[in-house]
Amino acid sequence: MNRPADHPPVTPPRVGVLIANLGTPDAPETGAVRRYLKQFLSDRRVIEIPPIAWQPILRGIILNTRPTKSAAAYREVWSEEGSPLAAITRRQSESLARRLGPEVLVDWAMRYGNPSVGDALDRLWAAGARRILFAPLYPQYCAATTASAMDALGDWMAGQRWQPAIRSMPPYHDDPHYIDALERDLRRQLDMLDFAPDRLLLSFHGMPERTLHLGDPYHCHCQKTARLLGERLTLDVDIAFQSRFGRAKWLEPATDDRLKAYPGEGVKKIAIAAPGFSADCLETIEELGIRGREDFLAAGGTDFARLDCLNDSAASITMLEALVRRELSGWID
Numbered sequence: 423m424n425r426p427a428d429h430p431p432v433t434p435p436r437v438g439v440l441i442a443n444l445g446t447p448d449a450p451e452t453g454a455v456r457r458y459l460k461q462f463l464s465d466r467r468v469i470e471i472p473p474i475a476w477q478p479i480l481r482g483i484i485l486n487t488r489p490t491k492s493a494a495a496y497r498e499v500w501s502e503e504g505s506p507l508a509a510i511t512r513r514q515s516e517s518l519a520r521r522l523g524p525e526v527l528v529d530w531a532m533r534y535g536n537p538s539v540g541d542a543l544d545r546l547w548a549a550g551a552r553r554i555l556f557a558p559l560y561p562q563y564c565a566a567t568t569a570s571a572m573d574a575l576g577d578w579m580a581g582q583r584w585q586p587a588i589r590s591m592p593p594y595h596d597d598p599h600y601i602d603a604l605e606r607d608l609r610r611q612l613d614m615l616d617f618a619p620d621r622l623l624l625s626f627h628g629m630p631e632r633t634l635h636l637g638d639p640y641h642c643h644c645q646k647t648a649r650l651l652g653e654r655l656t657l658d659v660d661i662a663f664q665s666r667f668g669r670a671k672w673l674e675p676a677t678d679d680r681l682k683a684y685p686g687e688g689v690k691k692i693a694i695a696a697p698g699f700s701a702d703c704l705e706t707i708e709e710l711g712i713r714g715r716e717d718f719l720a721a722g723g724t725d726f727a728r729l730d731c732l733n734d735s736a737a738s739i740t741m742l743e744a745l746v747r748r749e750l751s752g753w754i755d
């Protein structure tokens with residue numbers, strides 16, 4: 423071989439898969455939450471207000487007030503493995519790696535916080551991945567989530583002299599693999615309840631209403647997931663949007679408003695699920711499971727059950743394997 427002695431190492435080419443979710447602070451403490459929120463809420467895909475107007479509000483007000491409150495909420499959900507969102511995403515990646523076998527490298531990343539998308543791509547590249555499938559685990563496309571994750575991928579690519587071939591996993595809000603997984607996992611959980619819910623509330627993360635009029639398909643994707651799932655389950659299903667942020671009008675109805683109104687409408691026993699979240703996190707465990715329950719019971723409800731997200735359940739990993747294998751077609755046997 424006539425390779426010069428100082429030639430960079432040559433690694434056999436591999437196929438990589440990078441799953442990504444939104445992100446989370448490194449610790450349930452004010453400083454760590456402030457760092458995370460600063461990165462998250464400075465993303466122009468998330469807050470579509472010109473930085474000259476938004477940054478003074480963010481730095482002068484929000485980052486001085488919200489981190490302490492949010493850190494207290496994070497402490498309510500933190501586990502021995504850390505943030506639930508990060509711990510579950512890591513387990514999803516490990517389970518998917520076992521399903522795909524040694525031929526495929528699998529890693530995971532958080533759009534905000536750690537491990538970052540760039541660091542995970544560096545690791546995959548260093549391990550030889552020359553073809554990478556990027557899979558943001560957002561079933562419903564949203565510019566604030568899906569497009570933002572793609573931006574992080576693009577930022578990393580912009581710094582690469584030798585770029586890998588890239589594919590990205592499309593949104594899967596109406597994919598039969600996803601609807602099957604939700605049906606199977608929600609049925610399993612509903613069967614274990616010690617009461618029969620009058621209603622199943624499907625709560626999706628909210629977005630400013632104007633994003634719908636600007637052409638974001640997120641609202642329609644949520645509605646379609648809810649309709650397809652409702653057709654499978656023998657239960658009355660409602661849809662609502664949670665986690666309102668800021669003063670603008672958000673998609674309606676709001677989850678907290680529905681929970682407070684149900685008992686007065688005669689709906690006293692409910693189950694609530696959050697099919698738009700691939701992994702349980704602050705917004706499902708604390709906002710729905712703790713504050714949502716309190717709101718519903720205080721309004722006169724008698725029975726409340728929060729159902730887990732797909733997480734790393736068997737149904738979830740079977741779905742992920744199917745979606746990922748389809749996108750890897752031609753790259754793996």
Ligand SMILES: C=CC1=C(C)c2cc3[nH]c(cc4nc(cc5[nH]c(cc1n2)c(C)c5CCC(=O)O)C(CCC(=O)O)=C4C)c(C)c3C=C
Pocket residue numbers: 444445446447459468469488492505507560564566567627628629630665667698699702703704705
């Ligand atoms: C699943 C889809 C999500 C969309 C769409 C989304 C939009 C969105 N979120 C905020 C503001 C916040 N979200 C926060 C937490 C959070 N959001 C999502 C998912 C979506 N967000 C997840 C999975 C999480 C949980 C993270 C975790 O660590 O467990 C937070 C931080 C917590 C808090 O302080 O309340 C904020 C803030 C906006 C403004 C927005 C769209 C415009």
Ligand SMILES: [Fe+2]
Pocket residue numbers: 627665
């Ligand atoms: Fe959010």
Ligand SMILES: [Fe+2]
Pocket residue numbers: 641642643645
């Ligand atoms: Fe719509």
